[in-house]
Amino acid sequence: MREHFRFFKKLYYALGLILTIVFIGIIGYVWVEGWSVFDAFYMTVITVTTVGFNEVHVMSDWGKLFTAFLIITSFGTFAYAISAVTTYIVSGDYVKYYKEFKKMKSLQNLSGHTIVCGYGRVGNQAAHDLKFYKKKFLVIERSPEVSENDLNETMFIKGDATKDKILVDAGVKTATALITALPKDADNLFVVLSARELNPNLKIISRASSYSSMRKLRIAGANNVIMPDTVGGAHMASLVVNPDVMEFLDLIKISGKAAMNLEEIDFKELPENLQFCTINNLVAKAEKGCNVIGYKSAEGNYIINPDGEIKIGPGSKLFVLGNPNQIKSFNNLFGIKPSS
Structure with missing residues (x-):
């Protein structure tokens, strides 16, 4: 009211x-x-x-x-x-205030979404990929040069992401993930601290500009810390050493072409009758085309090309490779609803 x-x-x-x-x-x-x-x-x-x-x-x-x-x-x-x-x-x-009011009401009902803090070079790319994945997300940006028209109908809040009120307005308490891509490491640190306090279960991914900031951001509560310049340099070097391998991996990542998808499936997403079966049993019931190429145990250990006799247990994840139609058929067959 x-x-x-x-x-x-x-x-x-x-x-x-x-x-x-x-x-x-x-x-x-x-x-x-x-x-x-x-x-x-x-x-x-x-x-x-x-x-x-x-x-x-x-x-x-x-x-x-x-x-x-x-x-x-x-x-x-x-x-x-x-x-x-x-x-x-x-x-x-x-009309203007009515649109603002409708946006505020929709924000209040938003849950299970991703918050992108900062709409610069990194934030823009993150928002672009999230839109391609068809994930629910909204952007927080304080720059007066960025308007709602620039985001092509993307949910947008103009404000300072380091302020608790802005994060709360963005639904941080009901969000599943937060990407902070602000240009200053100190601002990213502030966002991570505030977001972790407001939502202890939030998955937080932060940008960093230096190695010294990476450790501080992890201590503050970030699950993952990315250095865009380092990642970009490593990627370019890999294209020199293993060009075809890198192009193949780029194809697997959901970019614009999306010829192949690599998707993770959580234990909780599987039907009850398949939650404790072996990988072989799961694959045997699936349509051919999709391949389980990785397994993450509850302890956080990754197994590449896992043994088919491994039982799928609580806290584990499967990594399935296939084209978009195969992934969709795989999900439909087992009643898996990918997170929106």
Whole structure:
């Protein structure tokens, strides 16, 4: 209710003034002249709007005095209120605030989403890939140079991500992940500390510019810390040493072409009758095409090309490789709903 009033307070104030004037007029005529409520209402309206109609009934001296008082006190106020309402509608402010109000309501109902802090070079790419993955996400950016139009209908909050209130408005308490890609390591550290305090179960991925910052960000609560320059340099070097391997890996990563997808499937996403079966049993029931190429145990150990006799247990994950249609068929077959 507070947000509703904040967005439409100008309209509420204007309507409140109009209703107050009408209420005072009705009470005055009923009390001074003894008229009915309907007659008092009609007389009040033709008086404050100065339309010049005849009086409803012959008035006493006290009635005339009250009418003069009502005209003097309400003329400017009523004109201002009508002007404010008209301007609010004609100028388009109503549409603007209504969109803001709808956005705020949708943010309040948002859950299981990813928050991207910063819409620079790194944040832009992260948002682009999340959109391709069809993941729910929103962007926080404080730069006045970035507007909602620049994000192509992406959910957007203009503000400072280092402020707790902005993170709360972005739904950090119900989010599943947060990517902080701010240009300064100190700001990223601040975001990580605040987000971890607000949501202990949040998966936090942070950008870093130096090796010394990586350790601090991990201590602050970041699950993963990425140095874009280092990753980019290592990738370019790998293209020199193993060009075909790197191109193949780039193809597996969901980029624009998406000829092949590598997807992780959590133990919790599997149907109950398959949660403790072996990898061989799972693959035997699947349509051919998808391959389980990796396994992560509950202890965090990774196994490449896992043995088919490994049992899928709580806290574990499977890594499945296939093209988009094969992955979709695999998920549909086992009733797996990928996180949105």
